[in-house]
Amino acid sequence: NQPTKAKAKYMGSGPSGLSVRQDSVVGSKDSPEQTENNEIYYVFNQKLLQLCDQVPKIPKRASMVHTLIEAYDLLDHVTPVSPEFATKDELLTFHSQEYIEFLERVNLEEDSEKDEELKQQFGLGYDCPSLPLVYDFVRLVAGASLSCAKALIQQKCRIAINWNGGWHHARRDEAAGFCYVNDIVLAILKLKEHFNRVLYVDLDLHHGDAVDDAFIFTPKVMTVSLHKFSPGFFPGTGSLNRVGGGRGKFYTISVPLKDGIKDEQYSDLFTRVIEQVRVKFQPSVVVVQCGADTLSSDPMQSFNLTPLGVGQCVSRVLSWKLPTLLLGGGGYNMANTARCWSYLTGLVLGQKLPSEIPDHEFFLEYGPGYQLEVCPAHYTNYNTVEYMETVAKAITKNLENVR
Numbered sequence: 001n002q003p004t005k006a007k008a009k010y011m012g013s014g015p016s017g018l019s020v021r022q023d024s025v026v027g028s029k030d031s032p033e034q035t036e037n038n039e040i041y042y043v044f045n046q047k048l049l050q051l052c053d054q055v056p057k058i059p060k061r062a063s064m065v066h067t068l069i070e071a072y073d074l075l076d077h078v079t080p081v082s083p084e085f086a087t088k089d090e091l092l093t094f095h096s097q098e099y100i101e102f103l104e105r106v107n108l109e110e111d112s113e114k115d116e117e118l119k120q121q122f123g124l125g126y127d128c129p130s131l132p133l134v135y136d137f138v139r140l141v142a143g144a145s146l147s148c149a150k151a152l153i154q155q156k157c158r159i160a161i162n163w164n165g166g167w168h169h170a171r172r173d174e175a176a177g178f179c180y181v182n183d184i185v186l187a188i189l190k191l192k193e194h195f196n197r198v199l200y201v202d203l204d205l206h207h208g209d210a211v212d213d214a215f216i217f218t219p220k221v222m223t224v225s226l227h228k229f230s231p232g233f234f235p236g237t238g239s240l241n242r243v244g245g246g247r248g249k250f251y252t253i254s255v256p257l258k259d260g261i262k263d264e265q266y267s268d269l270f271t272r273v274i275e276q277v278r279v280k281f282q283p284s285v286v287v288v289q290c291g292a293d294t295l296s297s298d299p300m301q302s303f304n305l306t307p308l309g310v311g312q313c314v315s316r317v318l319s320w321k322l323p324t325l326l327l328g329g330g331g332y333n334m335a336n337t338a339r340c341w342s343y344l345t346g347l348v349l350g351q352k353l354p355s356e357i358p359d360h361e362f363f364l365e366y367g368p369g370y371q372l373e374v375c376p377a378h379y380t381n382y383n384t385v386e387y388m389e390t391v392a393k394a395i396t397k398n399l400e401n402v403r
C-alpha cells in the first residue's frame, strides 16, 4: 500500500497563496489506514521528497535516501504512510505566531529583496536561505514527524521513521542552523501528552540546542546529545556542565566530544551513558535524531564514524523494545547519508543488506566502490582515554541526582 501521489486539490489562492487540501490515500483522518500491525511506520510521500530535495545544502538527498531504501526492497517490510500537512495550530504548539505567519506570507515570494530585514529577523538569510514554498516545506516536515508521533501514541506501530525530520536547531521564533521548523520539539510535545517520560537522543555532529532549550526545565523529557564541542564550532553550546535547570536540573545530558572519534570509542561511551539513563530515567518512549554528519568523509570533516558505529547506538536503544521514533538530521555527504539511513532501516527490520549498492536512479553517486560500507578516514583522534573518562565520570555524577 504505497502512498500514492497525494491528490492535492488547490482551492484557489487565498491571502497566504496556495491553500492546499491534501487527500492522502493512506492515513487520512476519515479513513485510518488498515495496518496489518506491521511494526515499522515509514513516513514519506512524493511531495515531501520533492520539497526536501530543494533544500540548498542537501540537494536531492531526500530522494537519494528514499530510492536507496526502495532499491534494497526495504519498503516491502515497512508500512509506508503518507504524512498530512501539520495544521497551523500544531505548528503554534512550539513556534510563535509571528514566525509562522511570516513563513506563510513569504511562502510564494521569489527571492525578492522584499521583506529583507524581516527575513533577517526570522533567521532566513545566511544560514537558512529562503526556500521556495518554505511554508509547505515546514508544514509537511512537521506533519511527517507528527504522523509518526500519533502512530506511536495510537500503538499502530512500535517504531516510526521520518528520515526527512530531525531539524534540531529551529527556534520558537526563528530559523537557525539551517533548520526552519523544529519537528522534533513538536513531536515530543505530542508524545508527552500520552507518555510519561520521553527520552530524546541526539546523535548529530552538532549539539541539539533548540530541543535541549525547549525542555531544559522539565523532568518529563530527558535530552541526551553527543556532539562536537570545540571553540567556534556551531552552535557553541553543549558543554559538560550543561545539565538543565529548575525541576529539570540533571535531565539534560551533554556529551561534548573532540574531532576524530571513531565507532568503538563513540559507541562505548554512548552505551555507558545511555544504560545509566535507562536505569535512572526509565523512559516510556524514545526519539532518536540520527544526523549523519558524524560520518567520515562528511564535508564537516569532524568525526570519523561509519554507519556501523551509529547503528550500534541505535541498536542499543531498539533493544529496549520501547516505542521509538527515528529521525534524520544533518548529513552533507549525500551518498554516505543514504548509506547510513538505509543501513539503519535494515537494522530496524533485522535485515542485513548486501554490500553491493543495487542498481537505481542514483547508482553512479556511489562510485567508485559502489559498496554500502563506509571506510573510516585517517583523521587524528583528539579524544584521549583520559578525556573520555572525565566525560563519563561527570555524567555518572550528574545522573546520581536523577530518581
Ligand SMILES: O=C(CCc1ccccc1NC(=O)c1cccc(C(F)(F)F)c1)NO
Pocket: 057, 127, 169, 176, 177, 178, 204, 205, 206, 234, 291, 293, 299, 300, 329, 330, 331, 332
Ligand atoms: O548540520 C547541522 C547544521 C550545520 C550548520 C549550522 C549553521 C550554519 C551552517 C550549517 N551548515 C553547514 O555549515 C554546512 C552544511 C552543508 C554543507 C557544508 C559544507 F560546507 F561542509 F559542505 C556545511 N546541524 O545538525
Ligand SMILES: [Zn+2]
Pocket: 204, 205, 206, 291, 293, 329, 330, 331
Ligand atoms: Zn549537524
